[in-house]
Amino acid sequence: MRVATARPALAAQRPERAQSPWRRLAAEFAASRLALAALAVLAALAIVAIAAPWIAPQNPYDLAQLDVLDSTLPPGAHSAAGKAYWLGTDDQGRDMLSAILFGLRISLTVGVASTVAALALGIALGLAAAYFGGWLDAAIMRVADIQLSFPAILIALILLAALGQGVGKIIVALVTVQWAYYARTVRSAALVERQKEYIEAARALELPQSRIVIGHLLPNCLPPLIVVATVQVAHAISLEATLSFLGLGLPITEPSLGLLIANGFQYLLSGKYWISFYPGLALLATIMAINLVADQLRDILNPRLKR
Amino acid sequence: MSAVLEVDGLRTHFFTRAGVVKAVDDVGFTLERGKVLGLVGESGSGKSMTGYSIMGLVDEPGRIVSGSIRLEGAELTRLDAEGWRRLRGNRIAMIFQDPMMTLNPVLRIDTQMMEAVLAHQAVSRAAARNRCREALAWVGIASPEERLRAYPHQFSGGMRQRIAIAIALLNRPAVVIADEPTTALDVTIQGQILAEMQRLCRESGAALIWITHDLSVVAGLADRVCVMYAGRIVESGPVDDILDAPLHPYTRGLLDSIPARNVPGRPLAQIPGMAPAPIALGEGCAFRDRCSRAAEACAVSPPVSSPAASRTLRCLRPLA
Amino acid sequence: MAAYALRRLGQGVFVLALMSLLVFVGVYAIGNPIELLVNPEADDAERLRAAHALGLDKPLLVQYGLFLLHAAKGDLGRSFVYNIPAIQLILQRLPATLELALASTVIAILIGIPLGLVAGLKPDSWIGRSIMAGSIMGFSLPTFWVGLVLIMVFSVHLGWLPPNGRGQTVSLLGVPVSFLTLDGLRHLAMPAVNLALLQLSLLVRLTRAGTREAILQDYVKFARAKGIPMRRVVGVHVLKNILIPIVTVTGLELGSVIAFAIVTESIFAWPGTGKLLIDSINQLDRPVIVAYLLVIVTIFVVINFVVDLLYSLLDPRVRLGSAPAC
Numbered sequence: 001m002r003v004a005t006a007r008p009a010l011a012a013q014r015p016e017r018a019q020s021p022w023r024r025l026a027a028e029f030a031a032s033r034l035a036l037a038a039l040a041v042l043a044a045l046a047i048v049a050i051a052a053p054w055i056a057p058q059n060p061y062d063l064a065q066l067d068v069l070d071s072t073l074p075p076g077a078h079s080a081a082g083k084a085y086w087l088g089t090d091d092q093g094r095d096m097l098s099a100i101l102f103g104l105r106i107s108l109t110v111g112v113a114s115t116v117a118a119l120a121l122g123i124a125l126g127l128a129a130a131y132f133g134g135w136l137d138a139a140i141m142r143v144a145d146i147q148l149s150f151p152a153i154l155i156a157l158i159l160l161a162a163l164g165q166g167v168g169k170i171i172v173a174l175v176t177v178q179w180a181y182y183a184r185t186v187r188s189a190a191l192v193e194r195q196k197e198y199i200e201a202a203r204a205l206e207l208p209q210s211r212i213v214i215g216h217l218l219p220n221c222l223p224p225l226i227v228v229a230t231v232q233v234a235h236a237i238s239l240e241a242t243l244s245f246l247g248l249g250l251p252i253t254e255p256s257l258g259l260l261i262a263n264g265f266q267y268l269l270s271g272k273y274w275i276s277f278y279p280g281l282a283l284l285a286t287i288m289a290i291n292l293v294a295d296q297l298r299d300i301l302n303p304r305l306k307r
Numbered sequence: 308m309s310a311v312l313e314v315d316g317l318r319t320h321f322f323t324r325a326g327v328v329k330a331v332d333d334v335g336f337t338l339e340r341g342k343v344l345g346l347v348g349e350s351g352s353g354k355s356m357t358g359y360s361i362m363g364l365v366d367e368p369g370r371i372v373s374g375s376i377r378l379e380g381a382e383l384t385r386l387d388a389e390g391w392r393r394l395r396g397n398r399i400a401m402i403f404q405d406p407m408m409t410l411n412p413v414l415r416i417d418t419q420m421m422e423a424v425l426a427h428q429a430v431s432r433a434a435a436r437n438r439c440r441e442a443l444a445w446v447g448i449a450s451p452e453e454r455l456r457a458y459p460h461q462f463s464g465g466m467r468q469r470i471a472i473a474i475a476l477l478n479r480p481a482v483v484i485a486d487e488p489t490t491a492l493d494v495t496i497q498g499q500i501l502a503e504m505q506r507l508c509r510e511s512g513a514a515l516i517w518i519t520h521d522l523s524v525v526a527g528l529a530d531r532v533c534v535m536y537a538g539r540i541v542e543s544g545p546v547d548d549i550l551d552a553p554l555h556p557y558t559r560g561l562l563d564s565i566p567a568r569n570v571p572g573r574p575l576a577q578i579p580g581m582a583p584a585p586i587a588l589g590e591g592c593a594f595r596d597r598c599s600r601a602a603e604a605c606a607v608s609p610p611v612s613s614p615a616a617s618r619t620l621r622c623l624r625p626l627a
Numbered sequence: 628m629a630a631y632a633l634r635r636l637g638q639g640v641f642v643l644a645l646m647s648l649l650v651f652v653g654v655y656a657i658g659n660p661i662e663l664l665v666n667p668e669a670d671d672a673e674r675l676r677a678a679h680a681l682g683l684d685k686p687l688l689v690q691y692g693l694f695l696l697h698a699a700k701g702d703l704g705r706s707f708v709y710n711i712p713a714i715q716l717i718l719q720r721l722p723a724t725l726e727l728a729l730a731s732t733v734i735a736i737l738i739g740i741p742l743g744l745v746a747g748l749k750p751d752s753w754i755g756r757s758i759m760a761g762s763i764m765g766f767s768l769p770t771f772w773v774g775l776v777l778i779m780v781f782s783v784h785l786g787w788l789p790p791n792g793r794g795q796t797v798s799l800l801g802v803p804v805s806f807l808t809l810d811g812l813r814h815l816a817m818p819a820v821n822l823a824l825l826q827l828s829l830l831v832r833l834t835r836a837g838t839r840e841a842i843l844q845d846y847v848k849f850a851r852a853k854g855i856p857m858r859r860v861v862g863v864h865v866l867k868n869i870l871i872p873i874v875t876v877t878g879l880e881l882g883s884v885i886a887f888a889i890v891t892e893s894i895f896a897w898p899g900t901g902k903l904l905i906d907s908i909n910q911l912d913r914p915v916i917v918a919y920l921l922v923i924v925t926i927f928v929v930i931n932f933v934v935d936l937l938y939s940l941l942d943p944r945v946r947l948g949s950a951p952a953c
Binding site for chain 1: 642645760764767769770771773782783790879882883889890894908909920
């Protein structure tokens with residue numbers, strides 16, 4: 001018999017610490033200061049958005065609070081009553097800062113809600129396709145492939161043109177556009193995992209199918225899902241903003257950041273940039289923070305880059 | 308002396324976040340013109356890294372820390388990047404283990420061969436192409452002109468390795484380093500490639516360093532053998548001396564583990580334990596945890612001794 | 628190879644057929660097609676005439692057949708707003724969109740690939756990291772916001788470039804193009820850069836990822852062992868390998884670019900099909916929407932098909948098949 005071959009250098013010599021995979025993930029994530037900063041920014045934005053009704057200086061949808069004489073004031077100006085408009089006002093006299101806070105709330109809500117819904121749908125379909133195979137697999141994947149070969153914005157546009165405006169309808173459009181990514185990712189991962197022995201073992205133990213799929217298969221498909229989902233939240237937020245900008249998204253009564261930007265567009269050429277610019281900055285910060293976090297996650301979860 | 312390559316006190320260390328990995332730790336040998344040196348060791352022993360160090364292909368986070376490498380009298384460790392580039396593929400060449408991946412799958416064979424010539428010599432493309440065609444014929448590939456226009460995936464593993472060998476020998480290097488070139492090939496092809504290499508090196512006058520984990524390969528091919536363990540050369544000498552009368556317990560263990568050497572019916576011999584991770588090497592002989600002859604004295608790194616003419620040994624408790 | 632091409636062609640035709648079915652169902656079978664296809668201001672007599680002309684009194688399958696027949700002849704109805712055949716409207720505006728899409732693709736390739744190479748070769752240097760941060764910014768920035776900023780800076784603030792419209796056009800092979808005139812270029816600059824940003828970021832990241840993986844491969848080590856200068860190792864060995872996925876992705880993304888042009892065209896009032904679509908949606912000019920959908924799907928199918936062919940041409944392993952001769 002041959003001399004036992006040596007284990008690859010470093011890993012063998014680390015002391016045997018029972019580190020949960022989450023701990024390890026957190027540690028590797030924290031290795032990038034940029035990603036940590038992005039995560040902090042994201043948390044701050046989320047907190048601010050959730051607390052908007054309480055911390056915003058003004059409720060921009062309460063017409064009683066608006067003074068149309070205060071319209072299109074530049075940042076730093078003061079109202080007749082002495083209230084400061086830190087970021088200026090729009091054409092209705094709305095305080096931009098408040099509008100941004102509420103807009104952020106809506107943008108984040110729509111983005112996260114649609115991603116979660118799409119995740120659920122995509123995971124269900126992807127797992128079903130992988131586990132049961134056969135014609136179900138072929139059907140689901142064919143639909144997903146065709147859908148993915150079309151740009152998201154086009155599909156969403158056409159859907160919204162047919163469905164009309166409203167928060168629910170936008171979420172439907174976003175879910176329709178996104179589910180295929182999750183389904184495909186989960187299916188690829190699940191197909192690989194399905195061959196592995198622990199699934200055979202679970203089958204041999206006659207565990208119920210649902211238990212095998214949810215309890216055993218799913219957790220092991222999580223890493224690529226986490227990456228895709230994070231990026232997709234940013235996509236969803238961006239897509240919703242774009243759709244709102246084009247006038248097809250949320251109604252004027254619940255303006256997301258995209259709609260705010262659209263409102264301010266006409267004032268751009270006359271130099272009143274703040275009506276579009278600051279909501280744009282808020283949108284940008286949100287999306288960038290999410291993407292930075294997603295980037296780091298992808299780097300640490302990508303097996304092919306590990307030497 | 309007709310020494311074409313002299314390596315002395317070579318140390319190649321990797322500076323990683325987890326610590327310093329001493330992949331090559333004080334390695335030295337001499338290679339004579341036209342001779343074959345077998346560099347034997349298991350995975351992780353540092354034999355491949357020794358080859359890379361001689362080629363100057365050690366990348367961050369590793370680098371040659373100390374030692375000297377003299378090729379035809381010229382000191383290599385002081386070379387800059389351009390100096391190394393002029394040497395590689397020209398005066399020293401290397402052949403790698405996996406012929407599937409060493410040739411670029413999207414470039415034609417003639418492109419990959421001609422660039423090796425054109426990188427070092429100012430000849431016309433036509434002249435370079437002729438040379439390549441001749442080289443292919445020399446390594447035993449039929450209809451070389453057609454083959455030049457083909458792509459790597461259209462060849463079998465053995466053929467690809469022959470092409471790699473042809474490329475290595477294109478500029479008539481003084482030294483060829485072959486890093487386990489037959490490990491990925493079928494056993495029957497292995498024998499062919501071995502014979503080919505022997506013939507080619509003899510015909511071109513190149514000295515050959517054959518890196519392998521398989522002692523039996525070295526037996527028929529090499530003039531000298533160096534046995535490596537945990538980054539150090541633990542024993543070296545003429546091949547027959549080493550195989551017939553090994554002095555280091557590790558070499559003895561390696562020889563005994565070869566199944567062909569076992570008497571049928573008796574349990575196969577093995578060296579207990581595993582080779583240590585290069586990062587965990589401390590003071591003392593690296594083999595002592597697995598050595599049946601280890602003693603207190605082995606806690607000190609054994610110096611290199613010369614138990615006989617042209618033999619070296621790193622052991623305080625040798626077999627004879 | 629021919630079999631492969633035929634198969635892909637078949638798939639393309641299938642998608643086209645499917646799309647036509649979806650459109651047909653959406654427009655003709657659900658709801659009142661008269662409402663959808665006839666000018667809402669038409670009176671009852673006109674509606675009756677239209678119903679008969681459209682064959683709406685015939686069985687559904689015959690209607691679908693008629694629809695396909697008309698579509699094949701290019702008759703997809705008349706625009707309510709412009710009162711010319713919808714297909715003609717789309718084709719009039721298509722060159723502008725294609726010009727924009729191609730200009731932005733060229734910009735993205737010329738800047739993206741070199742940046743990606745640098746980022747891939749020196750991933751931990753400050754330049755590598757800045758390029759990556761830049762690329763993240765590049766696709767985080769919503770297209771319409773970048774357009775806004777561009778207008779703010781270059782039109783309002785600096786006054787260098789016009790904020791909307793297409794410049795002077797000349798006829799190239801019968802198609803009006805604007806990049807051959809200086810005025811045209813001035814108008815093309817901002818929209819093209821705006822549209823290019825997304826593709827650029829994608830290309831940078833793709834090239835970087837490909838380069839990082841390629842550099843670790845054995846053939847790179849072997850090329851270096853041959854004494855090939857790094858310039859050639861990267862420029863030939865690495866580039867040719869990563870070019871295949873890059874070309875594939877870029878080609879497939881071309882469809883996305885044409886779709887995203889919708890946003891850019893809206894911001895810069897660029898007279899292309901995208902703007903037409905938005906206007907049509909807002910004005911309920913449904914024949915134009917239908918025509919747009921069918922044309923776009925056709926373009927996508929053609930692009931996908933061409934990219935597939937291109938891929939098989941570029942990768943010798945696919946083109947020649949594995950036939951190892953021992």
